[in-house]
Amino acid sequence: MAISDSYLKSCLNKEREKVVEKSDRDGLWVRVSVKGAVTFFYRYRYLGKQDKMTIGSYPQLGLKDAREEVEKWAAVLARGDNPKIKRDLERGKIKNQFTFEELFREWFGVVCIQKESSPLILRSFELHVFPKVGKYPAGELTLHNWLMLLDRLSKAYSEITKRVISNTKQCYSWAVKRQILTVNPLSELTGRDFGIKKGMGKRVLDRKEIAMVWMAIDDSRLMERNKLLLKLLLFFACRLSELRLAREGDFDFVDGIWTVPAENHKTGRQTGQPILRPIIPEIVPLLKQAMEIAPGEFVFSGKKDEPMQEGNHLSITANLRQFMLKAYQENVPHFTVHDLRRTARTNFSELADPIVAEKMLGHALPGVLGVYDKYQYMDEMREAYGRWWARLMSIIEPDILEFTPRSAG
Template sequence: MLTDARLRKLKGKPVEKRYELSDANGLSVRITPAGMIVFQFRYQFNGKPRRMTLGQYDEVSLKEAREAVVSAKKILGTGKDPIIAREMQLDKQRSSPTVEACIKSWLESAPARRLVKHDHWERALNRHVVSQVGSMIVEDMEVKHWEPVFARMRENGAETFAGEILSRMKTIFSYCIRTGMIRFNPVSELRVVDVGKRVRTGKRVFNDKEIGAFWSAVESSTITEQNKLLLKLLLLTACRGVEMRLARKKEFDLDEKIWYVPESSSKTREPFERGLSNEAVQLLKKAFALYPDFQQVFPPAAKKEDRPMAAGVLLNLAAQLRDDLDIPHWSIHDLRRTAKTKMSELGILPHISEKVLGHKLAGVLAVYDQHAYIKEQQEAAERLANHIQSCVGSVSP
């Protein structure tokens, strides 16, 4: 029988030629001329001799080598070759997708590519998930492995976004199950309330005084001219922030006062036409003139490159204006909600204001009424623009 004391004496001592020492149950060690000690398990499978390497003595202890032999003999007792069984297990581990691999697969999928906020989710997932657990094997994970991911977000005050990340990861793992990458969803048992807070549907609407205050604050702020135009246009057109951020000059017919929003910028992934007011057309002309050689309407203000500005710019603009505005708890999306509400107050029919917003009509209207209502949209946008200007010109319009 081998002992640790004997192996320690032999380890690293050069010898003239390779030789072997036996232990028990088929375990032995092979000692090389350089003094390297390697554990091996000798056995027969289908009548043929086999030798399974278990590892070097400095990496595997004598006790661990004996335990490995016991495990190998159990596999042998089931009629399987321990060497082949180990290779299959290692191959399975090598081919088992990591969290990062699942995220990459989903980001390259057709459903993800259709998302308007694809770049946003790619950055968010890499920052909050891949950096923490990206290298972990999905099918080896337990719920406890995800707690640090969401705990870090909560500590940074992003409780609501933690819930959004959880929902997105459920979508990603469900996609990977459907495509055969993995067999189970490691976060399926978690709920949003377990990791953060639910997203609350916004109801904030500016009153007339706040509309005037917002417009005046934009005028007097120190933000760049293009960002001033951007913020005003968000209110005048009732568009989504991403639609204006990604807008290209070729989408606009300023003479006809029409904005042809492409499917790539549309949340519904269907193109639509938006009627514009005269005020919006004038502001767009000013924006076009800022970068006459660019195709992008609102490129990055600092770098002056012909590409869309970053998604975070809109959030930063709102943060800058909050210090100058006595309007509590407002966000950029409140401008869109305000425009919709004011159009209703002005007596504009709901299906017209829905067209201005780029929403799909409900029920059978969505199937049978394919009219764009451009003239009616333009009239609605004009009435909204006039009301905004009245708010700007009067404390109590």
């Protein structure tokens, strides 16, 4: 005789002397404990042997739902699978389901950590991705979810958007290969879908923009360390990492030389050679001010024993643009700290020989020059940096006359 709701209600929480089991239909049974707890279970035969599995507890699971559950598992049995094992495997998948942040960090620790740019990649995701979608199951995030995030991100940060797309695609692809997920929702997505063109950066700040940026650095509420960092990046045309990892001992104010150890710059990891840059007197106050602020040996760090974290600079230029729009009513187009390096190099072309300009950037000389020319060009770089400082000051303070190279002949 089939079980009824009234029967279940009459049994619930009623103590009795012994356990009672009663069948319903299609293998559904109900068990009533001595304390009156009511539990549904499914009895079946698999490969000739009797087995059973718990379906759920009443009243959290109603009679109608319990019958539907039995129909579901009976269909599994009909396909030749053991319902209990199938159920346990499904529960295991749910239990082991990664959130996107968990999945990304798992992939990052196995694959991405080997990349030179890994700290920058992780910082981009910590700032722009994890707060938005990190807590959601990776397998349930759809292309639509990602498009909403990337559309917003691309309007402010084109390079970061490309970085997020590339590394998210790699993360999902890795998860699919490991059978953690079945689908890569970003597989067909590229930066072009957001109007981001592939290729070398072209942004160079003009004289008006240089003047406004320098003025905004002084007028804004940026941390003093970041203000000095931006000015020195524009002056030296160095890579951010070269200043980020710089120690006080790298700067020799007696001989006027900044030594960038091989491990602190891109070329040095291949050549094993440091970069030597001249320190002109005009730039000494900026460097010494940064050292006075620093709590330890790293010139641009807020921590005593650690360098400035890679990625801390990502929002600086965006904050400057917002400040200039609000304070000066000037909408300066998007630029990055690397664009400051490109801006300086463009000006170097007017102020120095091409070989000297490349040495100022810390580039290895091309071809035969790189093999045989071991001259450091220190005096030539010192003169060129002096000319560049003079030009900067003439841009920032129009009353200051810019150094003008003598014309040929």
